[in-house]
Amino acid sequence: RKEVEQDPGPFNVPEGATVAFNCTYSNSASQSFFWYRQDCRKEPKLLMSVYSSGNEDGRFTAQLNRASQYISLLIRDSKLSDSATYLCVVKGGGNAGNMLTFGGGTRLMVKP
Amino acid sequence: DVKVTQSSRYLVKRTGEKVFLECVQDMDHENMFWYRQDPGLGLRLIYFSYDVKMKEKGDIPEGYSVSREKKERFSLILESASTNQTSMYLCASRLAGTYEQYFGPGTRLTVT
Numbered sequence: 001r002k003e004v005e006q007d008p009g010p011f012n013v014p015e016g017a018t019v020a021f022n023c024t025y026s027n028s029a030s031q032s033f034f035w036y037r038q039d040c041r042k043e044p045k046l047l048m049s050v051y052s053s054g055n056e057d058g059r060f061t062a063q064l065n066r067a068s069q070y071i072s073l074l075i076r077d078s079k080l081s082d083s084a085t086y087l088c089v090v091k092g093g094g095n096a097g098n099m100l101t102f103g104g105g106t107r108l109m110v111k112p
Numbered sequence: 113d114v115k116v117t118q119s120s121r122y123l124v125k126r127t128g129e130k131v132f133l134e135c136v137q138d139m140d141h142e143n144m145f146w147y148r149q150d151p152g153l154g155l156r157l158i159y160f161s162y163d164v165k166m167k168e169k170g171d172i173p174e175g176y177s178v179s180r181e182k183k184e185r186f187s188l189i190l191e192s193a194s195t196n197q198t199s200m201y202l203c204a205s206r207l208a209g210t211y212e213q214y215f216g217p218g219t220r221l222t223v224t
Binding site (some may be wrong): 014032034043044045046049101103104105 | 116121147152154155157202209212213215218
């Protein structure tokens with residue numbers, strides 16, 4: 001079983017739609033959680049951290065469910081520019097220490 | 113702005129050749145990382161370095177070595193390139209004690 005699992009997609013949505021991605025992780029000792037965004041043929045960049053209480057940044061909302069070991073990302077009012085691959089990232093816990101473990105990514109395509 | 117640069121965007125090498133991939137960061141970050149990214153497998157950690165002259169194996173170190181002689185530079189070496197090392201190689205750096213990793217643009221290596 002992969003340590004961090006994501007549905008690879010692609011998710012094809014029209015502009016203005018709301019779309020949600022989930023990610024599950026296997027290490028119950030994991031301490032911190034993030035979403036990174038990777039545009040086509042570009043490097044990953046941090047989108048947002050995920051806090052236990054949930055957090056929002058504009059049209060983006062991230063939530064963490066420790067009991068079920070999953071993380072979600074909700075994008076409201078999708079824009080064409082949101083088209084990218086979204087990587088779920090989990091930090092450490094146990095022997096993994098400070099290392100980040102990346103999921104395979106979920107590809108989002110927003111259509112006009 | 114943090115800048116992480118990699119020596120080449122595209123590289124084509126023959127089986128058995130020795131390959132050097134260079135990464136330089138300009139923000140005095142202590143931690144540096146080498147990943148490879150393959151479709152369906154996500155980013156996998158090859159090696160990382162907490163500081164100058166320090167190196168630690170990641171999840172898939174076989175067939176690779178690294179060198180960190182200066183703080184700003186982290187080199188990945190393929191001693192004898194093989195076709196299964198054809199991949200996108202991404203370097204990253206981060207400030208010690210933080211979790212945001214800054215990635216370089218990547219090197220797409222093809223081994224024929």
